[in-house]
Amino acid sequence: MLKTDEGGNELASRIIDLNNDSEDTPTRLKPVDNDEFLIVGYMTFRDVDTQVDQNTSVWGRINSDLEVISTDDSGNPGFNFIDSLIATDIIQTSDANPTYVVLGHSTAGSRRYAGDLTPAGESQIYMGKYDDNDSVYWEKSHGFTGNENALSIFEVDNGGFLVIGSTRATAEGYGGTNLYILQTNKFGTADEGALVTGIPGADIDADDIPYSVKKSSLGYSIVGSTSDEATGADRGFHLAVSSSGLLVNNSSSVLSNDFGLACEAYTFARTLSNELMVLGQIGRFVITDGDGTTVINKNAEIMVMKVSPITGHIDGFDQNYGTSVGDDKPVAALTLPDGDILVASTIDFGSGTTMVGLLRLNANGELKD
Numbered sequence: 001m002l003k004t005d006e007g008g009n010e011l012a013s014r015i016i017d018l019n020n021d022s023e024d025t026p027t028r029l030k031p032v033d034n035d036e037f038l039i040v041g042y043m044t045f046r047d048v049d050t051q052v053d054q055n056t057s058v059w060g061r062i063n064s065d066l067e068v069i070s071t072d073d074s075g076n077p078g079f080n081f082i083d084s085l086i087a088t089d090i091i092q093t094s095d096a097n098p099t100y101v102v103l104g105h106s107t108a109g110s111r112r113y114a115g116d117l118t119p120a121g122e123s124q125i126y127m128g129k130y131d132d133n134d135s136v137y138w139e140k141s142h143g144f145t146g147n148e149n150a151l152s153i154f155e156v157d158n159g160g161f162l163v164i165g166s167t168r169a170t171a172e173g174y175g176g177t178n179l180y181i182l183q184t185n186k187f188g189t190a191d192e193g194a195l196v197t198g199i200p201g202a203d204i205d206a207d208d209i210p211y212s213v214k215k216s217s218l219g220y221s222i223v224g225s226t227s228d229e230a231t232g233a234d235r236g237f238h239l240a241v242s243s244s245g246l247l248v249n250n251s252s253s254v255l256s257n258d259f260g261l262a263c264e265a266y267t268f269a270r271t272l273s274n275e276l277m278v279l280g281q282i283g284r285f286v287i288t289d290g291d292g293t294t295v296i297n298k299n300a301e302i303m304v305m306k307v308s309p310i311t312g313h314i315d316g317f318d319q320n321y322g323t324s325v326g327d328d329k330p331v332a333a334l335t336l337p338d339g340d341i342l343v344a345s346t347i348d349f350g351s352g353t354t355m356v357g358l359l360r361l362n363a364n365g366e367l368k369d
Contacts, residue, residue: 008358014066040090057087084108103153140188145169152213159186174198177207202226212267219243225264236265238312253312269333276307279330300327304365
């Protein structure tokens with residue numbers, strides 16, 4: 001965990017090793033009040049008896065001093081654990097007393113509940129409601145063809161939840177991996193009519209993978225990765241769904257950069273003028289110098305696009321930034337009070353070493369000093 005000032009200068013950092021033999025992966029960090037954050041993720045370790053990799057989810061609360069303030073099952077400061085689960089998101093509900101819903105996916109039969117039709121051994125989406133006293137209010141799973149993976153969860157006005165993920169189920173001619181969007185009541189029971197859709201304008205058999213979801217004026221905006229129908233190259237996408245999880249007509253778009261290079265969309269932020277600044281990655285590419293003879297190999301760079309939240313089309317700048325020492329990839333973005341966009345990224349040096357980077361962009365996508 002890393003804490004910085006507005007200029008990106010480190011103020012504090014902390015490393016928490018959950019298990020000496022595990023790989024620990026955080027998936028989401030969310031503010032819940034002025035000095036408190038929810039953190040969720042999972043650890044992967046090899047079972048000594050079966051020699052099979054196992055996943056255990058981890059969630060808890062931390063304060064702005066990077067101290068763990070949630071309580072474990074012994075009543076001491078510590079994290080909460082859910083076995084056989086990869087957790088991807090968490091929200092605090094609107095209940096009078098603090099409760100939390102953890103979202104994830106699992107292939108374990110122990111995480112399959114009544115009404116779930118997922119074939120044995122395939123992954124299904126998991127939802128569980130907890131409090132910080134190790135109480136479990138309910139647990140539900142959702143799936144029908146298998147290989148349903150969870151991404152994000154939101155509480156809606158009626159106290160229920162909207163879940164966004166992906167599935168291998170086919171719908172309306174779309175093959176490959178498609179978006180999977182379902183709404184549940186306040187007990188996690190799914191309503192009828194989950195939305196399964198590919199990306200209009202993309203290859204119908206492409207793997208359409210959502211990477212980031214945020215609330216919008218239309219309901220929810222989703223960005224991710226798909227393939228260009230004509231060339232098969234990776235492309236980003238934008239798609240909007242209503243607050244009830246229905247596809248918003250004419251809101252989807254395949255995002256191509258000015259140079260026609262393969263790219264993916266990973267995250268986005270909303271500017272103060274209600275436009276979307278979509279951030280992704282352009283994979284390693286080659287350019288020719290001005291003399292037309294010198295070839296330059298470029299590492300993967302961060303792509304920045306301004307996208308209309310209504311049509312999903314590129315509506316302004318399209319540019320990219322990168323270091324010369326490694327592959328750059330954006331992982332999160334937020335809008336600061338002055339309108340600038342703060343971007344957290346990783347820099348992969350290709351030697352097993354990865355660093356965290358911070359970029360500050362203005363509302364026009366220009367890098368600030």
